[in-house]
Amino acid sequence: MALIVQKFGGTSVGSVERIRNVAMRVAKWRAAGNQVVVVPSAMAGETNRLLALAREIQPNPNPRELDVVASTGEQVTIGLLAMALTELGVKARSYTGAQVRVLTDSAFTKSRIVAIDQDRLRADLEAGIVPVVAGFQGIDAEGNITTLGRGGSDTSAVALAATLKADECQIYTDVDGVYTTDPRIVPEARRLKTITFEEMLEMASLGSKVLQIRSVEFAGKSRVRLRVLSSLTPPDLPIDEEAVSGTLITFEEDENMEQATISGVAFNRDEAKITVTGVPDRPGIAYAILGPIADANVDVDMIIQNASVAGFTDFSFTVHRNDYDKAMSIVRKVTPEIGAKDVVGDNRICKVSMVGVGMRSHVGIASQMFRTLAEEGINIEMISTSEIKISAVVNEKYLELAVRVLHRAFSLDQPQ
Amino acid sequence: MALIVQKFGGTSVGSVERIRNVAMRVAKWRAAGNQVVVVPSAMAGETNRLLALAREIQPNPNPRELDVVASTGEQVTIGLLAMALTELGVKARSYTGAQVRVLTDSAFTKSRIVAIDQDRLRADLEAGIVPVVAGFQGIDAEGNITTLGRGGSDTSAVALAATLKADECQIYTDVDGVYTTDPRIVPEARRLKTITFEEMLEMASLGSKVLQIRSVEFAGKSRVRLRVLSSLTPPDLPIDEEAVSGTLITFEEDENMEQATISGVAFNRDEAKITVTGVPDRPGIAYAILGPIADANVDVDMIIQNASVAGFTDFSFTVHRNDYDKAMSIVRKVTPEIGAKDVVGDNRICKVSMVGVGMRSHVGIASQMFRTLAEEGINIEMISTSEIKISAVVNEKYLELAVRVLHRAFSLDQPQ
Numbered sequence: 001m002a003l004i005v006q007k008f009g010g011t012s013v014g015s016v017e018r019i020r021n022v023a024m025r026v027a028k029w030r031a032a033g034n035q036v037v038v039v040p041s042a043m044a045g046e047t048n049r050l051l052a053l054a055r056e057i058q059p060n061p062n063p064r065e066l067d068v069v070a071s072t073g074e075q076v077t078i079g080l081l082a083m084a085l086t087e088l089g090v091k092a093r094s095y096t097g098a099q100v101r102v103l104t105d106s107a108f109t110k111s112r113i114v115a116i117d118q119d120r121l122r123a124d125l126e127a128g129i130v131p132v133v134a135g136f137q138g139i140d141a142e143g144n145i146t147t148l149g150r151g152g153s154d155t156s157a158v159a160l161a162a163t164l165k166a167d168e169c170q171i172y173t174d175v176d177g178v179y180t181t182d183p184r185i186v187p188e189a190r191r192l193k194t195i196t197f198e199e200m201l202e203m204a205s206l207g208s209k210v211l212q213i214r215s216v217e218f219a220g221k222s223r224v225r226l227r228v229l230s231s232l233t234p235p236d237l238p239i240d241e242e243a244v245s246g247t248l249i250t251f252e253e254d255e256n257m258e259q260a261t262i263s264g265v266a267f268n269r270d271e272a273k274i275t276v277t278g279v280p281d282r283p284g285i286a287y288a289i290l291g292p293i294a295d296a297n298v299d300v301d302m303i304i305q306n307a308s309v310a311g312f313t314d315f316s317f318t319v320h321r322n323d324y325d326k327a328m329s330i331v332r333k334v335t336p337e338i339g340a341k342d343v344v345g346d347n348r349i350c351k352v353s354m355v356g357v358g359m360r361s362h363v364g365i366a367s368q369m370f371r372t373l374a375e376e377g378i379n380i381e382m383i384s385t386s387e388i389k390i391s392a393v394v395n396e397k398y399l400e401l402a403v404r405v406l407h408r409a410f411s412l413d414q415p416q
Numbered sequence: 417m418a419l420i421v422q423k424f425g426g427t428s429v430g431s432v433e434r435i436r437n438v439a440m441r442v443a444k445w446r447a448a449g450n451q452v453v454v455v456p457s458a459m460a461g462e463t464n465r466l467l468a469l470a471r472e473i474q475p476n477p478n479p480r481e482l483d484v485v486a487s488t489g490e491q492v493t494i495g496l497l498a499m500a501l502t503e504l505g506v507k508a509r510s511y512t513g514a515q516v517r518v519l520t521d522s523a524f525t526k527s528r529i530v531a532i533d534q535d536r537l538r539a540d541l542e543a544g545i546v547p548v549v550a551g552f553q554g555i556d557a558e559g560n561i562t563t564l565g566r567g568g569s570d571t572s573a574v575a576l577a578a579t580l581k582a583d584e585c586q587i588y589t590d591v592d593g594v595y596t597t598d599p600r601i602v603p604e605a606r607r608l609k610t611i612t613f614e615e616m617l618e619m620a621s622l623g624s625k626v627l628q629i630r631s632v633e634f635a636g637k638s639r640v641r642l643r644v645l646s647s648l649t650p651p652d653l654p655i656d657e658e659a660v661s662g663t664l665i666t667f668e669e670d671e672n673m674e675q676a677t678i679s680g681v682a683f684n685r686d687e688a689k690i691t692v693t694g695v696p697d698r699p700g701i702a703y704a705i706l707g708p709i710a711d712a713n714v715d716v717d718m719i720i721q722n723a724s725v726a727g728f729t730d731f732s733f734t735v736h737r738n739d740y741d742k743a744m745s746i747v748r749k750v751t752p753e754i755g756a757k758d759v760v761g762d763n764r765i766c767k768v769s770m771v772g773v774g775m776r777s778h779v780g781i782a783s784q785m786f787r788t789l790a791e792e793g794i795n796i797e798m799i800s801t802s803e804i805k806i807s808a809v810v811n812e813k814y815l816e817l818a819v820r821v822l823h824r825a826f827s828l829d830q831p832q
Contacts, residue, residue, distance in 0.1 A: 016472040050492065056432040058499040065502070068510050069495035072488035076466065079485035083474040086481070094484050098514060099559055143515055 002167040003125065004029060007039040007135065007157035009173050012231035013077050014044035023084035024235035025172075026130060030090055032239045035125045037164065038092075039135040039157040040081050042073025063108035067137075067147045070109075071097070074134035074153070082132045092130040095120065097137035097145070102156065104138035104146045111138060111146035113155065116163040125164075133160060151212030158215045162222035169224050170246075171211060176230035177247035178203065178210050180412040181265040185403050188413035192263060194248045197226075199263045202355040202389045216249065223251055261358035261365065262410045265403050268351040271301065272324035273382060273393060274331055275316040278341025281308035288338050289315055292330050298323040302351070302384045302391065312341075316382060318393065321347050349381060350399045353391040354406060366390050372409040378402055418583040419541065420445060423455040423551065423573035425589050428647035429493050430460035439500035440651035441588075441658075442546060446506055448655045451541045453580065454508075455551040455573040456497050458489025479524035483553075483563045486525075487513070490550035490569070498548045508546040511536065513553035513561070518572065520554035520562045527554060527562035529571065532579040541580075549576060567628030574631045578638035585640050586662075587627060592646035593663035594619065594626050596828040597681040601819050604829035608679060610664045613642075615679045618771040618805045632665065639667055677774035677781065678826045681819050684767040687717065688740035689798060689809060690747055691732040694757025697724035704754050705731055708746045714739040718767070718800045718807065728757075732798060734809065737763050765797060766815045769807040770822060782806050788825040794818055 006029070008022050022040070029036050041047075050069050054061040061069075078094035085092035097104075100120060104111035124131045135153025138146045148155050154171055161169035176191060178200065183189040195203070197220030204213045210228055219226040229246025237245075279285055286305065293300060302318045319327045324347040331343050359365050369390055373380060378401065382393035394402055407413065422445070424438050438456070445452050466485050470477040477485075494510035501508035513520075516536060520527035540547045551569025554562045564571050570587055577585035592607060594616065599605040611619070613636035620629045626644055635642040645662025653661075695701055702721065709716060718734045735743045740763040751759050775781050785806055789796060794817065798809035810818055823829065 016469065019473060053432065053492070053496060054499060057435060057496050058503050062499050062502050065495040065498045065510055067495075068498070068512070069492050072491045075488045075491070076469070076485050079481040079483075080469060080473050082481045082484075083470060083478050086478050087474050094481055096484070096561070099561075145512070145515075 001033050001035065003035040003037075003164060005037045005039060005157050005161040005164070005166045005169045007153060007169070007171045008041065008231060009153070009171075010041040010044035010047070011174050012172055013040045013042075013081065016080075019077070019080050019084050021235045022081060022172075022231070023088050023090070025231075026085060027088045027090045028236065028239055028242075030130060036130050037121060037125070037160055037166070038081065038130060038132045039153060039160060040074065040077040040132065041135055041153040042077055046073040046076070064144060067108050067145050070147050071134070071137040071145050074136050078132045078134045085130055085132070090130055091128055092132055093124055094132045094134075096134050097156075098139040098143075100131075100133055102133075102138035102159070104140055104148070106140040106142070106144065106146065108144075108146055110149040111140070113138060113148070113159045116159055118163050121160075121164060151215070154212045154215035155218055158219045158222065158224050158226065161224045162218070167225065168227055169219065170227045170229060171215075172229055172231035173210065174230070174232060175210055175228070176232070176245065177228055178249075178264075180263065181403055181407050182267070185400050186265075186407045186413075189407065190413055190415070192247050193244075194250050195263055196357050197249055197251065198388055199355050199357055200249050202353065202386070203264055203266050219249065220251075225250065262354055262356035262412065263358075264355050264412065265406045265410075266353045266355055267399060267403055268301070269396065269399060270321040271318045271349050271351050271393070271396075272321045272327075272345065272347035273302075273316055273318045273349050274324075274327055274343065274345045275314055276331060276335055276340045276343050277314050278312050279315050280339050281311050281313045285338060286315065289331060289334055290317065292334060293317075293319075293327055296326060296330055298327050298330075302382065302393070304382055304384055315340075318349070318351065318382075346381075348396050349393050350396040351391050351393050352399065352402045352406065353389050354410070355389050357388050359388050359390070368409065369406060372405050373402060376401060376405050417449045417451065419451040419453075419580060421453045421455060421573050421577040421580070421582045421585045423569060423585070423587045424457065424647060425569070425587075426457040426460040426463070427590050428588055429456045429458075429497065432496075435493070435496050435500050437651040438497060438588075438647070439504050439506070441647075442501060443504045443506045444652065444655055444658075446546060452546050453537060453541070453576055453582070454497065454546060454548045455569060455576060456490065456493040456548065457551055457569040458493055462489040462492070480560060483524045483561050486563050487550070487553040487561050490552050494548045494550045501546055501548070506546055507544055508548055509540055510548045510550070512550045513572075514555040514559075516547075516549055518549075518554035518575070520556055520564070522556040522558070522560065522562065524560075524562055526565040527556070529554060529564070529575045532575055534579050537576075537580060567631070570628045570631035571634055574635045574638065574640055574642065577640045578634070583641065584643055585635065586643045586645060587631075588645055588647035589626065590646070590648060591626055591644070592648070592661065593644055594665075595680065597819055597823050598683070601816050602681075602823045602829075605823065606829055606831070608663050609660075610666050611679055612773050613665055613667065614804055615771050615773055616665050618769065618802070619680055619682050635665065636667075641666065678770055678772035678828065680771050680828065681822045681826075682769045682771055683815060683819055684717070685812065685815060686737040687734045687765050687767050687809070688737045688743075688761065688763035689718075689732055689734045689765050690740075690743055690759065690761040691730055692747060692751055692756045692759050693730050694728050695731050696755050697727050697729045701754060702731065705747060705750055706733065708750060709733075709735075709743055712742060712746055714743050714746075718798065718809070720798055720800055731756075734765070734767065734798075762797075764812050765809050766812040767807050767809050768815065768818045768822065769805050770826070771805050773804050775804050775806070784825065785822060788821050789818060792817060792821050
């Protein structure tokens, strides 16, 4: 008997029929002798409907009140899903974040979970009851309703799995797992049966938006086995097949001995790069440039500063294309103040990255990557590396080509 | 400075525009120096939408889960209304039933309020904040979400007013007060400026559905001044005018010295009467007949048993027309068992009632009522009286005529 936390996204519970399917799926896992905790999102479209209502009242809604309104989406789903389970003869009971007591901080609309009381859930599980817990929401120390922000239901599920020391946290979604790259660009892209948390973090932040990055971080930190799997398979799929479907996100060291060198090719469209040239090489320069950018709430992705020549260096960073104009005007103001020479920018770039834990112990990955791109005549404009990732900035027109040739060069279409 | 609880029904908060109007109205009372607690219902149609969703999942929804789903309607409104108040510069803060702590029993879908914590509300009021409290909902001792059943928002408002010892509980609705009778039948029907709780109870239960009967009972018991007034007047109506509009439901003895003899003519359509004839006059007969009726969940209205003649009596009662067939078949089974002679019924009757506290000290009301009906050739089939009410059952075809002639005979179209 295993203890499993199952999370179902908004599309999976988007209609009465789909809620019934979710109930069938949960019933199947219960019937196989597992203890199950279910965490559904709001029905697809419901959160947006509520946010739109709020914005009609207040263009910038009061955050505390916005959470009161937004949290009702999940509250409706937990009640309906508990009913659907009851209708199938499965004992079930719904809980809001406040009822479980999912304690969060008071950062309305983007709270973080501080602690989860497990008494009620444990009692239910021992009594054979399936607790149906509202994702995305909690309560702060003063009893105010809070939400975790977009995608927070994934985080709720992982946090519950960590608290209850669940054997697995299953995230049902409308994709059937994590791929070596985007199948729309490379049709031979292959589903990964396993991937490490670190790789998943790099893949997620680089554009493979299967799971919310925060929930992956949380799962890695809490050592929760996480499985992404499809809610589009038949609800009565034999449990043996479902149990090994999707992609398992593992703890690298103990579960992933036969890790392949490279797991996938990730990419970010819609990037823009800004370079400040002739920057005097002295302490505080990076902060002088990026401080005002951060103050303007512009997220910075890559940051590159090369070794200085004759006391001057070039300083580059990338931002989302939507923030390009804003960032440029800030940097243009800063440039004379710090005695730099000029600012140049390009908002037609993209980033292509190779990700893989195996990279650590295999030399030559970078050189193979650069050679592959060079053979296609793709100029690399910027390079940045981490322990398990190499990213190259190239002109956006090469994005698809770069991803395809790298996927082939590293034989990612071959089984793991 | 007064402390006022203001309740707004579903139509009054049925759109973003109307929620803004409610906020303007509340802001006006605040600006005049009053402390205000607001209790809104769910947006019109929302509760029905949620119940329909639940019934699609489970034809007889699990009551605990139904309350989880249904309570979200009011939760959305409190958040939106608190935002609308904030937008007008009025400090406001929303509370669910659980957050206030409106403690109820555990009778899901029809709970009763046991106690209300006033600490948070008091603190807010003293800090100049308008608490916006979700009507219709509470929480039981185990932390389960409960609802008070249809119309429960009125009860929530009255209970809050009682707990906080508010100066007045104002129920804003889409009528502008309580009338001497239904204006659709008698165009000269006049709005009552005041009415006693007892009269209101008789009027409400007899068909003038302005307020939920439970909330009126509660207000009377808790000695809360209750005012029914219109949410359709301009939100910027001068506060002096709004404060004396509608109908004030008063404590008879201390506020209503100049009480008129009769307050109004109430009526019930869609009644049916059942008479058991030749009933042996012995103890336990009434229970033998009505016990099985109650067991079948049929509500009984009038019950009449006349003095017996030669050891036998006739026993009559009225039920809603929808329950007529069910009640008849039950009574037909009971009749031979108790040695009664026969059962006769009529499902084409209605009930017309004169209501007035003044009736107590004025003889001759009944005789004037009967004479008025006789002069129009209206046969009275059954009569029942209480201290402040006389009801007559007549053939349903006479309903409008009876109400009109009685309204005129008692000069109800003249000012109080």
